[in-house]
Amino acid sequence: MIxxxxxxxxxxxxxxxSENVAEENKTLSQILSDLTSRHQLGDYNFQxxxxxxxxxxxxxxxxxxxxxxxxLPPFSGG
Amino acid sequence: MIxxxxxxxxxxxxxxxSENVAEENKTLSQILSDLTSRHQLGDYNFQxxxxxxxxxxxxxxxxxxxxxxxxLPPFSGG
Amino acid sequence: MKKVFLEGAISPEFIAxxxxxxxxxxxxxxxxxxxxxVRGDEVDGKKVESIEFTxxxxxxxxxxxxxxxxxxxxxxxxxxxxxxSLGNVKVGGICIFVFVSAPRRKQVYEATEWxxxxxxxEVPIFGKEIFENEExxxxxxx
Amino acid sequence: MKKVFLEGAISPEFIAxxxxxxxxxxxxxxxxxxxxxVRGDEVDGKKVESIEFTxxxxxxxxxxxxxxxxxxxxxxxxxxxxxxSLGNVKVGGICIFVFVSAPRRKQVYEATEWxxxxxxxEVPIFGKEIFENEExxxxxxx
Numbered sequence: 001m002i003x004x005x006x007x008x009x010x011x012x013x014x015x016x017x018s019e020n021v022a023e024e025n026k027t028l029s030q031i032l033s034d035l036t037s038r039h040q041l042g043d044y045n046f047q048x049x050x051x052x053x054x055x056x057x058x059x060x061x062x063x064x065x066x067x068x069x070x071x072l073p074p075f076s077g078g
Numbered sequence: 079m080i081x082x083x084x085x086x087x088x089x090x091x092x093x094x095x096s097e098n099v100a101e102e103n104k105t106l107s108q109i110l111s112d113l114t115s116r117h118q119l120g121d122y123n124f125q126x127x128x129x130x131x132x133x134x135x136x137x138x139x140x141x142x143x144x145x146x147x148x149x150l151p152p153f154s155g156g
Numbered sequence: 157m158k159k160v161f162l163e164g165a166i167s168p169e170f171i172a173x174x175x176x177x178x179x180x181x182x183x184x185x186x187x188x189x190x191x192x193x194v195r196g197d198e199v200d201g202k203k204v205e206s207i208e209f210t211x212x213x214x215x216x217x218x219x220x221x222x223x224x225x226x227x228x229x230x231x232x233x234x235x236x237x238x239x240x241s242l243g244n245v246k247v248g249g250i251c252i253f254v255f256v257s258a259p260r261r262k263q264v265y266e267a268t269e270w271x272x273x274x275x276x277x278e279v280p281i282f283g284k285e286i287f288e289n290e291e292x293x294x295x296x297x298x
Numbered sequence: 299m300k301k302v303f304l305e306g307a308i309s310p311e312f313i314a315x316x317x318x319x320x321x322x323x324x325x326x327x328x329x330x331x332x333x334x335x336v337r338g339d340e341v342d343g344k345k346v347e348s349i350e351f352t353x354x355x356x357x358x359x360x361x362x363x364x365x366x367x368x369x370x371x372x373x374x375x376x377x378x379x380x381x382x383s384l385g386n387v388k389v390g391g392i393c394i395f396v397f398v399s400a401p402r403r404k405q406v407y408e409a410t411e412w413x414x415x416x417x418x419x420e421v422p423i424f425g426k427e428i429f430e431n432e433e434x435x436x437x438x439x440x
Binding site: 083085086087127130148150151152153154155156 | 334351352353354356357360382393394414417418419420421422423424425426436437438439
Binding site: 005007008009049052053070072073074075076077078 | 192209210211212214215218219240251252272275276277278279280281282283284294295296297
């Protein structure tokens with residue numbers, strides 16, 4: 001299982017804070033593409049973190065069971 | 079009359095905080111030279127203010143009755 | 157891991173208390189403090205009434221730890237404290253408090269500026285501006 | 299002419315109170331505060347116990363007024379407050395408090411640094427370090 005978390009504007013747009021997805025041997029980019037289309041997030045600007053680290057090269061990333069993916073809209077603290 | 083004020087290290091060296099001196103048609107540099115020798119301030123580093131403004135060119139300065147001269151050692155606030 | 161997130165606005169008393177706690181450290185000669193205050197901006201005629209902050213806290217705490225370590229490498233500092241609000245902070249309320257102390261003043265300003273910029277750009281915190289009429293918009297940092 | 303000089307150390311409560319007074323100004327988004335704290339330096343084996351500050355107050359107030367005006371010209375600021383101790387401030391006590399507020403954060407760090415440097419170099423204030431053994435030496439700013 002992969003835990004997926006949504007934050008800020010993206011959580012609002014997806015109408016979801018977190019969910020679990022089965023990995024089924026998918027790559028990170030496949031899972032992201034599934035979730036983006038399911039939640040209609042295509043027009044939004046976001047970064048992706050896996051296990052609390054920003055992933056800059058999404059296509060190379062291999063997921064493991066228990067990983068935590070986060071959809072992060074632009075940061076606006078302070 | 080000219081009022082003379084001494085501050086910090088200079089007040090301590092002169093053993094005086096303020097005094098009045100008669101001007102007797104003296105220039106600023108004459109008065110300073112008198113006071114410096116009287117109070118043995120020759121070895122000290124100080125600036126001079128007249129009426130609360132630093133005077134950078136001492137020799138050109140003409141004093142008027144009621145002027146206030148200050149002997150100011152290096153500033154060390156903060 | 158130091159506690160960063162506080163619920164609601166950061167009070168002046170909390171800041172005073174942090175300052176007082178440093179008065180026993182006799183190697184410190186200079187403190188610099190940055191405070192971010194919620195501005196009552198007007199957007200299309202509507203006035204901001206508060207900002208609602210959320211965060212990916214576990215990631216934010218890891219990132220803040222890294223930022224703190226990097227700042228100690230980069231600048232000659234004795235202490236660094238960073239606090240940020242979560243939840244609702246009304247206009248005039250303080251939502252970020254960055255506190256840097258050092259033996260001498262030279263680097264404290266730059267260190268504070270660097271830390272504030274790092275928090276704004278690298279830490280997953282999300283602000284939503286709430287208007288008087290209960291509409292809202294997601295804050296964008298500039 | 300704003301009041302700058304305070305007798306003895308500047309308390310954290312005084313600072314909190316100054317911060318609180320700015321929370322009603324809704325155009326402010328950023329504050330920067332500099333605090334100078336008396337360091338327990340050791341000089342030839344003797345530890346500094348306090349600093350005794352004196353000033354040519356009338357001249358200092360005029361100069362501080364000029365500095366404040368120049369800072370408003372130079373930087374985009376909403377408020378500037380400068381406080382300095384006179385008399386005795388013990389080790390760990392705060393002897394200077396410079397407080398700058400602006401709509402946005404960009405210039406506040408530089409403005410604070412500039413103001414602190416101006417106070418140190420242009421304002422007739424004199425500090426005398428008092429050691430544990432009651433000896434003393436006149437402070438030299440670096």
